[in-house]
Amino acid sequence: MPRPSTPLLSGTRIREVALDIIDRDGLDGLSMRKLAAELGVRAASLYGHVATKDDLLHEIANEVLERVDVTGFASGDWRQGLVSAARSYRAALAAHPNIVPFLAYGPARRDSSLQRLDVVHGALVTAGWSRREATMIAAGLMYIVFGAALSTFSSGFSTDPSVYSGRYPHLDRAHLLPAVAAELDHDSFELTLAAYVRGL
Template sequence: MARPRTPLLNRELIRETTLRLIDTHGLAAVSMRKIAAELGVRAPSLYSHYANKDELLDDIGDTIAERVDVTGFGTDDWQSALRTWARSYRAALAEHPNMVPFLASSPGNRPGALDAADAIHGGLTRAGWPPRTATLIGASVKYIVVGSAVASFAGGFLDDLDTYNERYPHLSQAHRLRENAAEIDAESFELVLESFLRGLDLQYAAHAPDTESAKRRTEAG
């Protein structure tokens, strides 16, 4: 029996093809028709696997979310859990920057995003944070990560020395930022993350006075 000229369709193949197209052309440029053309099939063939593009994107979002590590929220070390979550979240977004607008939106009905949100909120409240504050912490980390992933601050500067020399004397080294953008952006992310965590640690004793961390701070004071 002759082998088919095009691979048999399945959800994994459709996801991988769609994500490759999004990485190359951007989210808005990808349609079910273009995905089908890339796979060498007609668009109706996709609908036996996904009801519409939104359902396909939800599935891709859950696949990417699997790379985000929230396992630390099953322990008592809420700071390490937040740190690991934020770093893995940023790394997942960095792999697919064109998916950031979609992944940065609310969880909706995506099981992966809701599972992560549940783990994060549960871990923070078990650690002693009030539910409302736990919600604010989760949102704040998301703002930090998404803000870091949306665009490169350092990469936004021109590498033309003459642009800055005369008119912007305090930016005389700005022409060097672009070539070191990855390093600067990564260090900037770490700076704001660690500053945020230190600020939370200062509030923690007031929120959870019975924890070991609070006791140590009381004794140290």
Template sequence: MARPRQALLTKERIVEAAAVLIDAEGLEACSMRRLATELGVQGPSLYNHFATKAEIVDAVAEAVVAQVDISVFHGNDWRTALRLWAKSYHAVLAAHPNIVPVLATGPGRRPAGLAMAEAVYGALIDAGWSRARATHIGALMRYLITGSALGSFALGFDADPELYDHYPHLHRAHELAAHRAAVDEGAFELGLDLLITSLSDRYDLGVRR
């Protein structure tokens, strides 16, 4: 081909196609050649717009994190804000499960991630939590949210009943697969409830560090 009169690719088109591909077929399906094919182009052409594959995947992750609602930190009590933010984050990850491993492991140099950290940490500091505790609470929320998004607990159990024959308490574990969404949702809700109410208790007692 050579250079076309109208550019075939833009960063935006590439990231959008990558996001669609990852959502539809998973991270492994998103190879440079496959992604290029999806865009009607040859593999190496992508390197005119991104230096590495990691940059593309990072951009997808950034776009996902940017969907989390951090406006809730304005005009809400820290407890309410934390709960609403966590639910929004959780919902976004549930809508894009295939990108979660990238979010859970990679460093957070991306603007959307930093903006989120700023909002959470700032709200906790403003509420009176010590710097150390605010950090811990932020980390903790991240553990709960990414942990639940990543390792769907119910998915870890096979639907084959025979697997559990030798485990007296697990004889109904095969049913978990069928109730996957409800189990994971219940566990997340419980965790959020427990964490926020007990933090709230400490806060009201004046224990803020």
């Protein structure tokens, strides 16, 4: 049988298909055996491109985090830098919510995370914050972003009005929240982000 003109495997293709599996089946749904099957190869073939599943997850995480935009700090306005970085971070996580728990463990040795954190930290220190304060501010921003990415407040309510009626007088319209969850979650994120930056 002749060799295919295009190789079946490449690092890029492996990461793309693995992320598709994570998006569809969750983190626990990704296995090297399943990934190999979807790529049409044997599992052993993958190990020429990636040593372990954990290494593969770090590579995927690195690519997801490359979408986080920290160019807003270049203007010298650290407030605008924080806001634009947080918005793009949330958007990157929202595109692939199933990998968020893996990303939430911190920057680890991921180059994309560390490069962006370096920009944030440097901009804050240049603006006059101490190194400790800059670390705390970056950590606080991550709490806001990951909190928004890991959960939806508005979707967590029942659409059955009888759950709230007569028992929780101040939640008499809570059954309407799931229908506008995306809008409310977005606005809640923006409110929290604005309050955080204003408070700083």
